[in-house]
Amino acid sequence: MKITIDENIPYAQEFFGSLADIQLLPGREITNADLQDSQALIVRSVTRVDQRLLANTPVNFVGTCTIGTDHLDLSYFQEHDINWSSAPGCNANSVVEYVISALSALNAPWITSTVGIIGCGNVGGALYRKLKQLGIKCRVYDPFLSDGQCADLTDLEIVLQSNVICLHTPLTTTGPHPTFHLLGDNELELIADDAVLINAGRGAVIDNQALYRQLTQRNLKVVLDVWEGEPNIMLKLLDHVSIATPHIAGYSYDGKVAGTEMIYSALCKHLSRLPTVKVGDVLRELESPALHWSGNRFPSDIYAYVRQSYDILNDDKIFRASQMNSISPGKAFDELRKNYPIRREFANYYLPTQVSDRLKNSLIAIGFRELH
Numbered sequence: 001m002k003i004t005i006d007e008n009i010p011y012a013q014e015f016f017g018s019l020a021d022i023q024l025l026p027g028r029e030i031t032n033a034d035l036q037d038s039q040a041l042i043v044r045s046v047t048r049v050d051q052r053l054l055a056n057t058p059v060n061f062v063g064t065c066t067i068g069t070d071h072l073d074l075s076y077f078q079e080h081d082i083n084w085s086s087a088p089g090c091n092a093n094s095v096v097e098y099v100i101s102a103l104s105a106l107n108a109p110w111i112t113s114t115v116g117i118i119g120c121g122n123v124g125g126a127l128y129r130k131l132k133q134l135g136i137k138c139r140v141y142d143p144f145l146s147d148g149q150c151a152d153l154t155d156l157e158i159v160l161q162s163n164v165i166c167l168h169t170p171l172t173t174t175g176p177h178p179t180f181h182l183l184g185d186n187e188l189e190l191i192a193d194d195a196v197l198i199n200a201g202r203g204a205v206i207d208n209q210a211l212y213r214q215l216t217q218r219n220l221k222v223v224l225d226v227w228e229g230e231p232n233i234m235l236k237l238l239d240h241v242s243i244a245t246p247h248i249a250g251y252s253y254d255g256k257v258a259g260t261e262m263i264y265s266a267l268c269k270h271l272s273r274l275p276t277v278k279v280g281d282v283l284r285e286l287e288s289p290a291l292h293w294s295g296n297r298f299p300s301d302i303y304a305y306v307r308q309s310y311d312i313l314n315d316d317k318i319f320r321a322s323q324m325n326s327i328s329p330g331k332a333f334d335e336l337r338k339n340y341p342i343r344r345e346f347a348n349y350y351l352p353t354q355v356s357d358r359l360k361n362s363l364i365a366i367g368f369r370e371l372h
């Protein structure tokens, strides 16, 4: 058996090599010809998997080591009896930490803000629970949830009037509530001038042209991880965005490896094999990261701890430089993603014992651990 796999999937050899011969290829370059003798295809979000790619190949299993599935033609899979799996929730916590880092970097008074969450599934729901634990007021728009599932559900128009607005919907173009260009001119105009808008879902959920028009007229603070037309983003929009990153919100190491493991387990199930490789086996080689401050003076605010473990402004700086200095910004976008450094989630950081109980409780609420 042969499996074709995106070369950017960490530990592909360790996991999938235990099942079959593997062929590693750049995700954007996988062609129909490459799949002529592959029974399974394992991708990330950059490979469009549809009839063009799969027709007349023996592929009968498609796995995507991602939460999003908008790059998969699921109707085609159903019509052709192709089994498939995504990795729901694998990097949800990574995205939540990205949002927390963005708010910390902007010095937004988010602890005393009202936060609006659009799309309250694995990512939006995890963000919602953490914010509620911190006592932060939330408003939620998710037309697929009922009041019994979330006490703070309200209309989109009300959510857009929050101090912070976070987008966590999938990208959809069909169904009763498609999200393609969910925020266009009319919706963006409802957002207050001093609000923060964060998109770490999919680029096309915001009409980027409309956003650009807004940002040339007023100083809304916008954080974009995802962009229309990736990897070739609208460069003039970049200048107007407060924090910009190349679709790495979900790129914690923990999240990426969890995605690989979930698809490995799904493929084992498809093949009626028992999984033999575990995430702990491959992660054991990594040292636990440490929180470092000079001397014994530990900061007394959440922001400093967040920045120590994940400073989004480093990603912003590197991304802007790459887009400005490269003759091929699209390639630079992909290169940054390919070579993204290891970023561990807050749960891998143990708090110093000197931290006050009040601060410790808040830090634990967002994922840090106490040293026992």
Ligand SMILES: NC(=O)C1=CN([C@@H]2O[C@H](COP(=O)(O)OP(=O)(O)OC[C@H]3O[C@@H](n4cnc5c(N)ncnc54)[C@H](O)[C@@H]3O)[C@@H](O)[C@H]2O)C=CC1
Pocket: 067, 068, 069, 088, 089, 091, 092, 095, 118, 119, 120, 121, 122, 123, 124, 125, 141, 142, 143, 144, 145, 168, 169, 170, 171, 172, 177, 178, 179, 182, 200, 201, 202, 225, 226, 247, 248, 249, 250, 251
């Ligand atoms: N930037 C990044 O690195 C990452 C981005 N993502 C994106 O985030 C999306 C959400 O992820 P999860 O929360 O795990 O997915 P999920 O499927 O668990 O939750 C999505 C939620 O959005 C809601 N929704 C659907 N249409 C809506 C609409 N029109 N308006 C408001 N809410 C709507 C659904 O009811 C659901 O509750 C993914 O589909 C993916 O596109 C996910 C991981 C990483």
Ligand SMILES: O=C(O)C(=O)[C@H](O)COP(=O)(O)O
Pocket: 008, 043, 044, 045, 046, 065, 066, 067, 068, 069, 091, 247, 249, 250, 251
């Ligand atoms: O899981 C998702 O959905 C994401 O957006 C991923 O973090 C995107 O990463 P790639 O699959 O494009 O490497």
